[in-house]
Amino acid sequence: MTVSEIRENAIEGVGGYLAELERFQPEGQPAWVQALRRVAAERFATLGFPSLRQEEWRLTNISPVAKGTFHRPESDPDALDPVQITPFDFEAAARLVFVDGRFSSRLSSAEGLPQGTVVTSLAEALLRMPEKVEPWLGQLAKLDHSFVALNTAFLRDGAFVWVPRDAVVGPVHLLFYSSSAEDGRATVSFPRNLIVTGESSQLSIVETYIGHGEYFNCPVTELAAGANSSVDHYKVQRESRDAYHLATFQLLGDRACAPSSHSISIGGSLVRNDVNAVLDGEGIDCILNGLYLADGRQLVDNHMRVEHAKPHCASHELYKGVLDGKARAVFNGLIHVHPGAQKTDAKQSNRNLLLSKDAIANSNPQLEIYADDVKCTHGSTVGQLDDDAIFYLRSRGIGAEAARSLLTYAFASDIVERIKVEPVRRDLEELLFARLPQGDVVRQAV
Amino acid sequence: MSDRENETAMLEIKNLHASVEGNEILRGIDLKIGSGEVHAIMGPNGSGKSTLARVLAGQEDYEVTDGQVLFDGKDLLEMDPEERAREGVFMAFQYPVEIPGVSNTYFLKAALNAVRKHRGLPEMDALEFLKLVREKMKLVQMEESLLNRPVNEGFSGGEKKRNEIFHMAVLEPRLCVLDETDSGLDIDALRVVADGVNVLRNKDRGFLVITHYQRLLNYIVPDYVHVLVDGRIVRSGGKELALELEEKGYSWLEGMAPERPVPVGA
Numbered sequence: 045m046t047v048s049e050i051r052e053n054a055i056e057g058v059g060g061y062l063a064e065l066e067r068f069q070p071e072g073q074p075a076w077v078q079a080l081r082r083v084a085a086e087r088f089a090t091l092g093f094p095s096l097r098q099e100e101w102r103l104t105n106i107s108p109v110a111k112g113t114f115h116r117p118e119s120d121p122d123a124l125d126p127v128q129i130t131p132f133d134f135e136a137a138a139r140l141v142f143v144d145g146r147f148s149s150r151l152s153s154a155e156g157l158p159q160g161t162v163v164t165s166l167a168e169a170l171l172r173m174p175e176k177v178e179p180w181l182g183q184l185a186k187l188d189h190s191f192v193a194l195n196t197a198f199l200r201d202g203a204f205v206w207v208p209r210d211a212v213v214g215p216v217h218l219l220f221y222s223s224s225a226e227d228g229r230a231t232v233s234f235p236r237n238l239i240v241t242g243e244s245s246q247l248s249i250v251e252t253y254i255g256h257g258e259y260f261n262c263p264v265t266e267l268a269a270g271a272n273s274s275v276d277h278y279k280v281q282r283e284s285r286d287a288y289h290l291a292t293f294q295l296l297g298d299r300a301c302a303p304s305s306h307s308i309s310i311g312g313s314l315v316r317n318d319v320n321a322v323l324d325g326e327g328i329d330c331i332l333n334g335l336y337l338a339d340g341r342q343l344v345d346n347h348m349r350v351e352h353a354k355p356h357c358a359s360h361e362l363y364k365g366v367l368d369g370k371a372r373a374v375f376n377g378l379i380h381v382h383p384g385a386q387k388t389d390a391k392q393s394n395r396n397l398l399l400s401k402d403a404i405a406n407s408n409p410q411l412e413i414y415a416d417d418v419k420c421t422h423g424s425t426v427g428q429l430d431d432d433a434i435f436y437l438r439s440r441g442i443g444a445e446a447a448r449s450l451l452t453y454a455f456a457s458d459i460v461e462r463i464k465v466e467p468v469r470r471d472l473e474e475l476l477f478a479r480l481p482q483g484d485v486v487r488q489a490v
Numbered sequence: 491m492s493d494r495e496n497e498t499a500m501l502e503i504k505n506l507h508a509s510v511e512g513n514e515i516l517r518g519i520d521l522k523i524g525s526g527e528v529h530a531i532m533g534p535n536g537s538g539k540s541t542l543a544r545v546l547a548g549q550e551d552y553e554v555t556d557g558q559v560l561f562d563g564k565d566l567l568e569m570d571p572e573e574r575a576r577e578g579v580f581m582a583f584q585y586p587v588e589i590p591g592v593s594n595t596y597f598l599k600a601a602l603n604a605v606r607k608h609r610g611l612p613e614m615d616a617l618e619f620l621k622l623v624r625e626k627m628k629l630v631q632m633e634e635s636l637l638n639r640p641v642n643e644g645f646s647g648g649e650k651k652r653n654e655i656f657h658m659a660v661l662e663p664r665l666c667v668l669d670e671t672d673s674g675l676d677i678d679a680l681r682v683v684a685d686g687v688n689v690l691r692n693k694d695r696g697f698l699v700i701t702h703y704q705r706l707l708n709y710i711v712p713d714y715v716h717v718l719v720d721g722r723i724v725r726s727g728g729k730e731l732a733l734e735l736e737e738k739g740y741s742w743l744e745g746m747a748p749e750r751p752v753p754v755g756a
Binding site for chain 2 (some may be wrong): 198430432433435436437438439440442443444447448451453454455457458481485488489490
């Protein structure tokens with residue numbers, strides 16, 4: 045197992061992060077980035093960590109992060125044994141590998157991309173092409189969120205993807221590996237990704253999160269989808285079972301773009317995904333889907349916010365969860381329709397399947413509508429497998445356990461089968477088979 | 491009928507009592523079905539017809555309080571629903587269940603392979619299976635598009651019932667229980683379903699056809715007809731009994747059911 049080298053200073057609580065920020069001086073950052081980081085640090089000092097008393101966090105206790113002790117890693121990203129990432133790798137147009145949030149050029153490759161396309165590390169882009177980064181970095185994700193502020197204050201590296209007008213690029217694979225130190229001490233890292241697509245371009249991009257041991261991963265991805273561009277974004281979160289993963293995905297859509305984002309959440313003990321989309325041009329067709337599988341004592345919180353700022357936009361959200369053991373899921377979905385955003389077509393749905401009597405799902409869809417000619421629907425369900433369906437399958441010869449697995453698979457594959465990057469989809473199907481009792485029967489049956 | 495007494499019946503139901511939520515629905519059913527025979531069970535609403543079918547299929551909502559059911563000499567009531575299916579019992583549902591996300595063909599392949607494994611036969615590969623499916627589809631004039639759709643999802647009433655007979659044709663059970671397969675079908679759909687069943691009739695297979703209406707029995711001509719009233723078989727006869735019932739109505743036989751005992755404490 046590859047483990048991280050760490051700095052000796054322990055980070056604990058808000059004060060610990062602020063003290064570490066004093067010591068955190070990445071070289072060669074443009075002045076505007078330093079200024080952005082300073083503002084973010086001040087925001088974090090004011091905000092602190094969210095508490096259960098805050099509406100947006102009332103069901104998600106983040107004390108393992110707020111009260112835990114972490115260390116900033118100082119490992120050489122190129123030293124990672126490739127064996128660690130091979131099982132998660134697939135043939136992609138470009139692959140960027142990050143170890144504890146730092147870019148590994150040795151493990152990455154981005155050659156033969158269409159003319160003018162940039163797929164590189166953010167640190168590299170800030171050195172070589174700051175003019176491409178400056179209009180967008182930190183402009184999408186809002187600092188009024190503790191973890192966005194914290195990520196921005198510690199901003200150093202991550203992926204930078206820039207797709208020029210009319211180019212067709214993909215799939216781009218961003219692979220993030222994190223781990224605890226050799227002695228088990230927990231690390232913390234802050235990957236920062238920026239994706240910009242030009243007019244009428246097309247991009248497919250996958251973020252994969254994996255790791256070992258206990259660590260706190262706090263990534264932020266900003267995606268600016270250019271006018272008339274198509275973007276398929278996937279986030280596959282398969283962190284270690286001892287990891288804390290608190291991530292923000294922020295999308296800004298320009299006129300007539302068609303962005304989709306699929307968020308798959310499997311690993312981690314404490315997981316929070318903030319998915320925010322601002323539809324800031326007419327005729328945008330936005331899809332936000334998600335699947336979360338949780339068991340044991342995992343907590344998975346998906347907070348969605350879709351803002352319809354302009355008329356004639358559609359947003360479709362479908363989040364499904366399968367919960368076993370004592371797992372808990374939180375879904376909070378807000379659709380906000382601005383004044384004047386007429387002909388909005390917004391649909392939001394959250395479905396939870398509870399496989400055990402101790403699993404809990406809290407679902408809270410919300411609509412805020414300030415326009416009068418819109419079509420907005422939302423719904424949520426929390427339920428068990430259908431007994432009639434189980435009996436029907438059994439009465440045809442399929443065993444009880446296999447019947448339950450088959451129905452569970454069908455529930456989850458509804459999201460998985462929408463993934464257009466084939467190796468990612470196949471991998472997740474395999475993962476479902478492996479997790480389900482009698483997975484072989486299911487594999488043969490589907 | 492006296493010859494039959496000496497034969498071993500494929501299905502033998504003895505003094506079967508069953509309740510749901512504490513209400514006794516079946517109050518002592520005795521019935522023998524031999525290989526190759528088609529038995530019809532008729533009866534008014536609430537007489538226990540569907541309960542009998544579901545008890546035979548193993549639905550857990552029903553509690554068997556007394557009696558015995560032997561299938562090829564084995565205790566059927568001891569078996570899980572899937573074991574019964576693998577042993578060769580098939581129930582065509584009165585209300586087939588919609589199963590989103592599970593393709594009709596894939597589901598059937600899993601079911602068939604479970605049955606074959608139980609019988610010590612090798613699993614079928616995709617090609618063999620497809621050939622079998624194509625052949626059986628013709629029996630019930632199933633449209634190919636229904637194969638790849640999720641099981642029963644969005645099927646019309648007639649399509650659902652046809653799909654049940656199609657499953658039956660593929661799984662080749664020994665005992666077929668049809669639970670009101672005719673209800674809600676127009677005459678064309680009824681003919682298709684009945685033709686499918688008739689093709690499957692053979693000397694090794696028994697049928698228990700449960701129906702509310704005599705009409706079905708014009709198309710699936712039974713060897714025996716039993717009338718179920720208030721949880722008991724009150725009259726058995728040949729196919730002409732169905733015609734007599736059609737003429738006289740169920741009220742003719744309703745008086746024949748023994749009085750229900752008054753529950754203690756009522």
